[in-house]
Amino acid sequence: MGGRTSPLGDATSPEWTVDGGAVQSFQYGRIFWSPVGGAHPLWGAINSKWYNGHDSGYPIRDEESLGSGAIAQHFTNGTMYYTPQIGLHYIGAGIREAWWNKGGQTGVAGYPVSDESYWYAGGAVQAFQGGTFYFTPQYGTRLLQGAIRWEYERSGGYFYLGRPVTDEYSANGWTRAQRFEDGVIYWSNGRIWSERY
Template sequence: MASWKTGAVGVTAAVVAALGIVAPAQADPRVNGEIGYAYEYRYNGPRGFLGQPLTSEIRTPNSKGAYVAFQGGSIYWSPWTGAHELHGEIRNGWGRLGWEGGILGFPITDEGATSSGRGRWQDFEGGSMYWAPWSGAHMVRGDIQETYGNVMCSYDCGFGEDVLGFPISSETRTPNGRGAYNHFQWGSIYWSPATGAHPVYGAIRDAWAGQGWENGRLGFPVQEEHVWDEDYVVQQFEGGFIGFTPGYGAEIFYGRYLPQECC
């Protein structure tokens, strides 16, 4: 990484020079290059939430990037992702998954607030971490993350926290080894290569769970729940469907299939 403090060749250094920006006198000599630039000009240096550096720049164990630890978090850098801060519970959750050597890889954004303002999120090479005070920090990735993002697209096209809430588990392999799932505050998303990722919630989810989740005769969901006829809501699974009405509750029909629309 080129150091903006020493004037070494680099795009960042050139931009700083062109703008006539002078590196602050209090810049810590242990923090340089792209990490140093981000620390001083994006995160406000030692005056910001990261505080003072605790280490010099350290090469990551996988040799793909570098990081510096600070009082209030870390900054991680790689040539293809750039430099991004991590702090708090999202950083801790990412660390439990193996840091940059784990399934999520390096951060590709800084931490930000969710659209509702009730929690926080951060994107990584391999997925995202979501955090709220009542749910903790959990990973969502791949097709499950795409479904989570699109589950309310007909209403808001935002991430599905208003329908499913925040994740309360990271993506987990199903006990039968055929797929994966995330549990959320108000439902779940289940995925398998054969069926794709589909949300399950409410009374239909309760009935499906009661017959053994994906290990029961119904297997994995193959579509989202939808209104089939007036107030009759149905959801198709591999081995049948579950129908729900407010008056009768949820009822399981094994080995039967319904068209997408009634009549």
């Protein structure tokens, strides 16, 4: 990385062991080592977010550029993404896999605009530029977007329709739908409505 002329600067501590690996502090960041990912540096905003209590685990890759000022760094439990427009947000591994399957930052959801947070009954929720991912142990990770997401949140969300069971799908040639524990939301030709079971 360039030693003392690198973005980390001079060492400010000896290396010490931590649970599952080792770490050494520098003027402007840290280097972590683990048997899973090897040695990788943290600095700047990602280092600050990690230090302030995220359960992201150890870094398994170096920070990488995604273009247009965006950066990412992968950890054992998830990934941190930064863009100049939105800031820095953490995606846990479960939501991240579903997000990647829908194209990641270049897909329908775009970049995260919030951190992942706890949701009802052991679930998690995270908002993105183009939709919101909901995770539950029973139904996995489901993306709500557009008018269906708006109707779900407007109608009372979890308390009215329960947890999302499917992704959005085509009910017929003119109608989109998404199924929940207690009902279905439909969209067709600009009209949106829900039906409870």
